[in-house]
Amino acid sequence: MNNNVLIGYKQRDNFVDHLTGTTKLIGLIALSVIGMVSFDTRFLLVLTIGSLALFRLSGIKFHEVSFILSFITAFSVLNLIAVYIFGPQYGVHLYGSEHVIWQGVGPYNLTWEQLFYEFNLFLKYIFTVPLALVFLMTTNPSEFSSSLNRIGVSYRISYAVSLALRYIPDVQNDYRQISKAQQARGNEISKKGKLTHRVKAAAQILLPLIFTSLDRIETISQAMELRRFGKLKKRSWYAEKPMKRSDFAALMVIALVVVIGICLFKLNAGRFYDPFR
């Protein structure tokens, strides 16, 4: 509960921090989508190294994110093991060749193709991590919604996003308070309790949490209504930053990476880079 990265925004005086939220948002979306589609190992490696470099540049300290990193590593490893258990021959099937390293039992042998495929998956799992963390920790939440508006999202929805970011800590606080109150009354919600107890106790926390929040929705929407929110077609943003030269430069680099990613599809005749051919 205490490891909330979302509110981990801190002003850090450096290059990444000075980019506008718009640039960082476009970068995150564009790079994560191209990395999601591409299976070219060289490209993914460059993306991973690039995003790690960006992470260094952003000046985020390792201990700020070490908790998240250990979780992600555990999840990725679990996922890779699951992929092997369910598809030990999947790499062979994808690349259409078989180089056996170790002859195991039945379909469970170890091939270079499978290793290579899982290495690709691993890169896909991790390359977004530095990007997402940099984005979350160097973007001012209010500026984030103004950037959404600038890339064409309606300002009502951008404002909703800003409200969400604003209220996440409040909701957490409410949750914590209600949960403590319930624990004081003897409701077991920790791992020690039985599953049925935990579910029941969770419901007893959720009901008050959700109903106070529904009241809150009424209060806030009335306050906004009184301030004439949504009456006009456009809205200006207090936290908006003007686009600077460095932003355009960064956008060019992002565009270049995406174009290279797309060209590689052509070059490899598909999404996969196949070193076994």
Add this chain to the structure above:
Amino acid sequence: MNKKQGISVRTVVAIGIGTAIFFVLMRYIPIPTGVPDTNVNLAYGFLALMGAIFGPVAGGLIAFLGHMFNDLTWGEPWWTWIVADGIYGILFGLTKKYLNIENGDLTARKLVLFNVYQIVISILVWGIIAPTGDVLVYSEPASKVYLQGITSIICNALSVGILGTILLVAYARTRSKKGSLKKES
């Protein structure tokens, strides 16, 4: 009052607060199932309620944004499941008209039909849309993602069936029925 353009202020706020709650529920109180990256998420019971009160735009965006923020804080935006979640939210929003929960008009028959509907859409979204997206986009072995899908169907349908139903009933009780006031003659 002027004719409003776009979505109403109330919907905007509902999306904001709804996303915040969805995020907190998803991020901090998941109950792991043992299958990697698949949890029993109380967030979905809540999503069913928000969809029923505020409609498809709110439902879709709450799920989409809530899931996206959750994934971002873990550093891995898993777009196929985020989009699937958005569709799930929209489908919940479609129950708004039928349930008519704002007027407190919730009958046992409606609840049963709602539960049948939610099981159908859970199978559609988590059994078909999300895993197929993974196979097509991430090229993961089908058997693994379908196992994750099936686990998700069970977890989410349970979350909606139990918590969602409880929430719908509790919310309907706080609303007064349309036409419940009579003019004394």
